[in-house]
Amino acid sequence: MKLKESIVKNKVKVARIEKNNLTQGELAKLVGVTRQTMNLIEANKYNPTIRVCLLISKHLERPLDELFWLEE
Amino acid sequence: MKLKESIVKNKVKVARIEKNNLTQGELAKLVGVTRQTMNLIEANKYNPTIRVCLLISKHLERPLDELFWLEE
DNA sequence: TCAAAAAGTAAAATATATATTACAATATAA
DNA sequence: TTATATTGTAATATATATTTTACTTTTTGA
Secondary structure: OOOOOOEEEEOHHHHHHHOOOOOHHHHHHHHOOOHHHHHHHHOOOOOOEHHHHHHHHHHHOOOHHHHEEEEO | OOOOOOEEEEOHHHHHHHOOOOOHHHHHHHHOOOHHHHHHHHOOOOOOEHHHHHHHHHHHOOOHHHHEEEEO
C-alpha cells in the first residue's frame, strides 16, 4: 500500500530565526540531529520523524501544528 | 551525534475509537499505511514520520499536539 | 573589502520506518 | 457457545531518514 502523495511543508527556518536568532547548527545540537539533517528539513527535502519534530517544537516553543502541515 | 532519549507517546487509539469507532484497518487505509504499521504506532513501538502523523491528525480531526507528545 | 561564520549541498554508509506475509490471541455479534 | 472481525505480534525485505565527511556558496561583521 502506498502513501498518499501529500507533501509536508514547514516553517522551521522562520521560527528558528525568531527564536533568539538561533543558527541551524545550534538548533540541530539542541534537537540532537546533525546540521545537515536540520538543513534538509528546513528545505522540505524530506519527511522527519515525529520525535525530531517534537524536539524542534519544544526548543522553538511553537506548536507542532504551527510548524508542520500538509500541502495539497 | 545521538538523538535524545525522549520517547514519543500518542493517543491515536483513543482518538480513533472516538472517531466513528474506526478500526485500525480502516484508519490505516485512510492514512495510506498498513494495519501493522498503525498497530505499532498505537502501541508506541516506534517513531512515525511527520507525514503519517499529519495524515492521522487530518483523518481523526485532532491536532498533532493533542495526539503526540514527548514523555520525560 | 575581506575573513570568518553560517548555510547549502552531495555521496556513501548506517539506522530505522514501513511493507509484506503470516499466524495467534482477543473481542464481538449471532 | 461458535463463527467472524479485529487486534497483537513476528520475521524478512525494502524504502528512506539520518549520519558522516567534505566541499562550495552565501551572509555577516569588523
